[in-house]
Amino acid sequence: xxxxxxxxxxxGGVGKTTTTANIGTGLVELGKTVVVVDADIGxxxxxxxxxxxxxxxxxxxxxxTGGCKIKRALxxxxxxxxxxxxxxxxxxxxxxxxxxxxKALCDELKKDHDYVIIDCPAGIEQGFKxxxxxxxxxxxxxxxxxxAVRDADRIIGLLEASEIEDYRLVVNRVRKDMVKRxxxxxxxxxTDILAVKLLGVIPxxxxxxxxxxxxxxxxTNTASLSxxxxxxxxRRITGERVEFLDLDExxxxxxxxxxxxxxxx
Amino acid sequence: MNLERLIEFKGVNHGLLLQIVAPFENFxxxxxxxxxxxxxxxxxxxxxxxxxxxxxxLSEEQRVALFNLFTTKxxxxxxxxxxxxxxxxxFQNQQEEKEKEHNRxxxxxxxxxxxxxxxxxxxxxxxxxxxxxxxxDYDGNVVIVGDVNPGAEIRACGNIIVMGTLRGxxxxxxxxxxxxxxxxxxxxxxxxxxxxxxxxxxxGDESTLKTEIAYLKDGGVQIEEL
Numbered sequence: 001x002x003x004x005x006x007x008x009x010x011x012g013g014v015g016k017t018t019t020t021a022n023i024g025t026g027l028v029e030l031g032k033t034v035v036v037v038d039a040d041i042g043x044x045x046x047x048x049x050x051x052x053x054x055x056x057x058x059x060x061x062x063x064x065t066g067g068c069k070i071k072r073a074l075x076x077x078x079x080x081x082x083x084x085x086x087x088x089x090x091x092x093x094x095x096x097x098x099x100x101x102x103k104a105l106c107d108e109l110k111k112d113h114d115y116v117i118i119d120c121p122a123g124i125e126q127g128f129k130x131x132x133x134x135x136x137x138x139x140x141x142x143x144x145x146x147x148a149v150r151d152a153d154r155i156i157g158l159l160e161a162s163e164i165e166d167y168r169l170v171v172n173r174v175r176k177d178m179v180k181r182x183x184x185x186x187x188x189x190x191t192d193i194l195a196v197k198l199l200g201v202i203p204x205x206x207x208x209x210x211x212x213x214x215x216x217x218x219x220t221n222t223a224s225l226s227x228x229x230x231x232x233x234x235r236r237i238t239g240e241r242v243e244f245l246d247l248d249e250x251x252x253x254x255x256x257x258x259x260x261x262x263x264x265x
Numbered sequence: 266m267n268l269e270r271l272i273e274f275k276g277v278n279h280g281l282l283l284q285i286v287a288p289f290e291n292f293x294x295x296x297x298x299x300x301x302x303x304x305x306x307x308x309x310x311x312x313x314x315x316x317x318x319x320x321x322x323l324s325e326e327q328r329v330a331l332f333n334l335f336t337t338k339x340x341x342x343x344x345x346x347x348x349x350x351x352x353x354x355x356f357q358n359q360q361e362e363k364e365k366e367h368n369r370x371x372x373x374x375x376x377x378x379x380x381x382x383x384x385x386x387x388x389x390x391x392x393x394x395x396x397x398x399x400x401x402d403y404d405g406n407v408v409i410v411g412d413v414n415p416g417a418e419i420r421a422c423g424n425i426i427v428m429g430t431l432r433g434x435x436x437x438x439x440x441x442x443x444x445x446x447x448x449x450x451x452x453x454x455x456x457x458x459x460x461x462x463x464x465x466x467x468x469g470d471e472s473t474l475k476t477e478i479a480y481l482k483d484g485g486v487q488i489e490e491l
Binding site for chain 1: 396
């Protein structure tokens with residue numbers, strides 16, 4: 001029996017879809033079978049980020065309402081063995097399914113796959129309620145900004161009220177230089193206010209934008225810091241203990257060399 | 266006719282509401298319909314709590330029959346068989362009586378600011394992080410053991426004590442008590458309100474903050490170290 005994990009945030013644009021695509025692919029690279037489900041009905045994006053938009057025939061609304069057999073709606077990714085996508089519908093909206101249908105769908109999917117990862121839409125309305133209906137665990141994605149943290153706090157409150165008690169935080173788009181200058185919230189500030197365990201930290205990385213446009217998740221690129229961060233998150237999800245990356249590695253060797261002489265630089 | 270269709274059970278705040286949704290010829294049919302419906306999902310209804318009956322005016326005998334059906338036959342509990350509108354009416358009546366009592370006490374007083382001694386009043390203690398969007402509205406004192414995050418609101422008729430960081434909104438003495446206070450281990454609220462006065466805490470260095478108390482003095486909110 002697999003696990004259903006919902007990736008949510010409250011705030012839009014913080015990296016839920018990117019995170020879903022990357023940890024889904026990351027887990028498959030560790031040998032797991034994964035279905036990633038796009039629950040953002042009406043505004044689907046997960047298919048684009050995975051480069052699978054040309055293969056969509058059926059979608060999550062068809063599968064959840066019995067319009068087609070669930071297996072027919074799953075798109076098998078030919079590049080990564082074990083990765084399946086259940087895309088959202090683009091021509092309907094979030095009232096097209098209800099939480100009970102979503103839960104039934106998740107219960108069915110977790111029978112045949114190790115992980116079912118749900119890409120939750122932004123907000124706290126019907127779309128959110130649908131997305132969390134079948135979830136066992138939650139990953140909350142946020143950026144180090146006051147507004148994102150405020151929304152994440154609200155979301156955690158709603159998750160607790162729905163009795164999802166296993167939730168962890170991913171902080172996305174961290175810029176270490178800004179944190180050092182005091183222009184950006186530090187990880188400690190955030191975990192302090194949110195009172196939540198940290199799952200991973202992803203540095204701000206141009207490679208992510210390139211990869212989402214190309215439809216190739218950055219987790220497969222071990223040369224990029226963001227790719228390695230996503231790999232570590234995938235490993236932590238399976239229960240492995242992994243050290244957090246030293247984000248200073250984004251500096252070149254010369255800068256690191258200089259730092260030996262001026263350690264406070 | 267399918268007797269089960271005469272009734273429906275609706276889940277409400279404190280339990281189940283029995284709703285009579287179709288006309289019936291005799292009361293016995295209704296009892297049979299209820300029995301059928303509950304028997305079909307016996308496990309679900311066991312230990313369930315009936316908090317009202319809607320759509321019918323019950324005679325004394327009918328009440329007894331219904332009560333026995335729920336409790337003796339099916340092991341459920343019943344708090345009332347009154348309809349929600351009757352319950353509401355009774356509640357409103359009680360509230361009005363309370364108001365009249367309260368006003369009666371005050372009528373003898375001329376032009377004194379509202380000062381109610383809440384030190385002996387009831388206190389609610391809440392543990393854990395009070396997250397954004399959560400609110401509490403209490404007729405007494407409130408103690409939060411944990412942080413209060415921005416976007417959360419604490420409203421109390423009495424005093425408010427936050428054993429943690431207060432970053433949200435705290436409104437003490439909300440029904441006019443001008444001697445109410447707010448205490449926090451770290452006072453960083455978006456707004457403090459005491460009785461009718463509201464203000465925000467001054468910006469300061471967060472790391473040096475000690476426990477502080479906010480109270481009304483000369484019509485303004487004063488904040489100082491405790």
